[in-house]
Amino acid sequence: MLGLPKITTFALLGLSLGTQFAFSQALSEDAAKGLEIMKGRTGQCVLCHQIPNNPSPMGNLGPSLQGVAKRMDAATLRARLADERSINPQTIMPPYFSTRNLSEVDPLLEGKTILSREEFESVMTYLLQLN
Ligand code: HEC
Numbered sequence: 001m002l003g004l005p006k007i008t009t010f011a012l013l014g015l016s017l018g019t020q021f022a023f024s025q026a027l028s029e030d031a032a033k034g035l036e037i038m039k040g041r042t043g044q045c046v047l048c049h050q051i052p053n054n055p056s057p058m059g060n061l062g063p064s065l066q067g068v069a070k071r072m073d074a075a076t077l078r079a080r081l082a083d084e085r086s087i088n089p090q091t092i093m094p095p096y097f098s099t100r101n102l103s104e105v106d107p108l109l110e111g112k113t114i115l116s117r118e119e120f121e122s123v124m125t126y127l128l129q130l131n
Contacts, residue, residue, distance in 0.1 A: 027053065027129070034126030037119050045123075048093065052130065062093060069131035077127055081120065096120065 027035065038045040039054055046054060050064040069077065079086055082097035095102070096115045115123065 028125065030122050031126040031129050034122035037123050038126065042115065042119060043123060065127065065130055067130055069128050074128060078124060081123060081127070
């Protein structure tokens with residue numbers, strides 16, 4: 001009788017550790033960083049895109065990014081992430097690595113890109129895994 005709750009606790013602990021382990025195994029450290037940027041305030045990609053590995057609610061102003069690396073090559077993905085306006089001048093997607101033709105920029109952010117080079121590369125690493 002006394003042993004039963006303990007076994008249950010261990011089984012549940014094992015289950016949750018197992019899930020976390022499987023998840024961290026699936027994404028490299030850099031890809032996981034990219035995912036965090038995409039979900040968080042820096043990228044805010046989930047405002048407009050559905051992405052895998054994210055249980056929170058997401059918007060659908062843009063297409064789902066599931067399988068996006070199958071639909072286009074790495075160079076196209078880079079170009080689109082850097083500045084979607086180069087492909088569609090009317091897009092509502094922010095240019096994440098460009099300072100060209102921006103309007104009403106906060107003076108504190110003048111000359112800066114939305115993503116740093118390192119952040120850009122982490123997001124690219126995550127996107128390239130969506131295949
Ligand atoms: C304000 C909405 C918005 C945000 C925020 C946004 N996007 Fe987009 N994105 C779009 C729209 C709309 C499209 C469709 C193409 C277009 O508008 O030219 C798109 C297209 C794309 C595409 C091409 C997908 C395809 O299948 O054609 C990729 C890749 C992409 N976005 C990645 C991102 C990433 C990564 C982020 C965050 C760093 C992001 N987007 C943030 C709106 C957004």
